[in-house]
Amino acid sequence: MTTELSPDALTGLLERARQDYQALVGRGLSLDLTRGKPAPEQLDLSEDLLSLPDGRHAAADGTDVRNYGGLQGLPELREMFAEVLQVPAAQLLALGNSSLELMHDCLVHAMLSVVPGAETRWVDQERIAFLCPAPGYDRHFSLCERFGIDMIPVPMTPEGPDMDAVERLVAEDPAVKGIWCVPKYSNPTGDSYSDATVARLAAMPTAAPDFRIFWDNAYAAHHLADEPVEIADLLAACAEAGNPDRVFVFGSTSKITMAGAGVAFFGSSPENVRWLLAHNAKRSIGPDKINQLRHVLFLRDADGVRAHMERQRALLKPKFEAVGRILEAELGGTGLATWTSPKGGYFVTLEVPEGCAKEVVRRAAEAGIVLTPAGATHPYGDDPRDAVIRIAPSYPSPAEVEQAIEGLAVCVRLVGYEKRAA
Structure with a gap:
């Protein structure tokens, strides 16, 4: 990343x-x-949900949706998202409004009851650990901290987690009970898991018989590029490899x-679903x-989901393009930064x-540009290199995104050149 400069040039x-930084502070910005988060304009695309179900209260099978029951969720909604999430409808549950809540509950149930394939509850074991690809999703890490689960960082690569490290760790330590995965357009790097990574995750030997892959497919339909990225079907790969119970798949309509x-x-798997x-x-x-019936009536089918996400893409893509364009114009060739150009998802990673990283985030905050805390992308909030910054351009308006990234670039230049001059 270093570019050689003469002392006079650096000065x-x-x-x-x-x-530039003093001018930035003087602008009195307030940007987040x-x-x-989806922008208001994105949420407006689903405004018709609020007028549904428009007097209807019967599901396709005649179930009165106003009453109790239906723990599996509406069959027609499960069928709609079976293709999106790569799960057979019979093995897919449609539940509340939060996939994070489901991940929390699965951890609670694993702690307090015996997971299929286990001999004891997790809470009765001396130590529980999860592998955490990093950079990764801070809320996954928060769940581990909540339940006292040790976190073992694993480097994230453009094809997914470093599988040599993953295979070694799961094979040698029975306390390693799981791994967090955001397989498509990962948070925050935007990387997607290769077919080879999926195959190795499905087939690798594990010391723990109750090892689980928490497959958080949060961005399964969230494309930015013209050609959507497709990932291999992990649930099917696990079944084929003789490990049908290995994966928990999570998803939602939240974005x-x-x-x-x-x-x-x-x-x-059927056993895990039961x-x-x-x-x-x-x-x-x-x-x-x-609410599930509202979604059925509004989205209609898998093609309806794709059409709706094209409208989402039309709003998001210009913001991500602006991030890349401004970073290139302001920081390209300086040797002070690299950044990702994601094909989907919600984030850009700036290195x-x-x-x-912490000093850039601090200076940006002083200038009225609030960023995710440096370190949040790593377990325990500790980025050992203090180099990664997550950029979330979805919520601000296009003009605000441009202002924020221009200001962020000023902060990167200031801190970067200060470090070189020290």
Whole structure:
């Protein structure tokens, strides 16, 4: 990342960066790039949901959605998302509005009851650990901290987690019970898992018989490029490899329709589905089937989901293009940064010189540009290189995105040149 500069050239660049930063602070900006939230315009695309089900209260099989029951969710909605999530409809559950809630509950049930294939509850074992591809999703890490699960970082590559490291760790340590995966357009790098990675995850020997892959397919339909990325079917690969119970698949409509009123999905082997349903029956008499019917009537089928996501893409793509365009114009050739150009998902990963990420984030905040805390992309909030910054351009307006990235580039130049001059 280093570009050689003469002392005089460096002095000049640093002085200009300081002047630009003072001008930036003087603008009095108030911009937020912290979370990957849908913008109001994206939510407006699903406004018709609020007028549904328009007096209808019967599902396709005649079920009265106003009443109790239906722990598996509406069959027609499960059928609609079976293709999207690569799970047979019979093995897919449509539940509440949050896939994060489902991940939480699966951890709770694994702690307090025996997972299929296990001999004891996780809570009765001396130590539980999860592999955490990094950079990764901070809320996965928060769940581990909540339950006292040790986190073992594994480097993330353009094809998924470093599988040599994964295979070695799961084979030698029976305390390793799981791995977090965002397989398509990963948070925050935008990388997608290769077919080879999926095959190795499905077939690898594990010391723990109850090892689980938490397959958080949050961006299954969230394409930015003209040619959508497709990933291999992990659930089918696990079954073929003789490990049918290995994977828990999660997904939701949170960034498809309305983030606060979507539908979450769980998919797995028949045995795992029976396991979760048995425990869910003790905490709920059924999901919000009225909301599920709304989604059926609004999206109609898998083609309807794809058409709706094309409208989402039309709103998101210009923002991501602006991020790349401005970073290239402001930082290209400086040797101060590299960044991802994702083909889907909700994030861009910016990498700055080692030891600079926290200071860049701090300077940006002082200038009114709030970013996700540096380190949040790594277990325990600790990026050992202090180099990764997650950019979430979805929520601000296009003009605000441009202002924020221009300001962020100023902060990168200031901190980067200060470090070189030190």
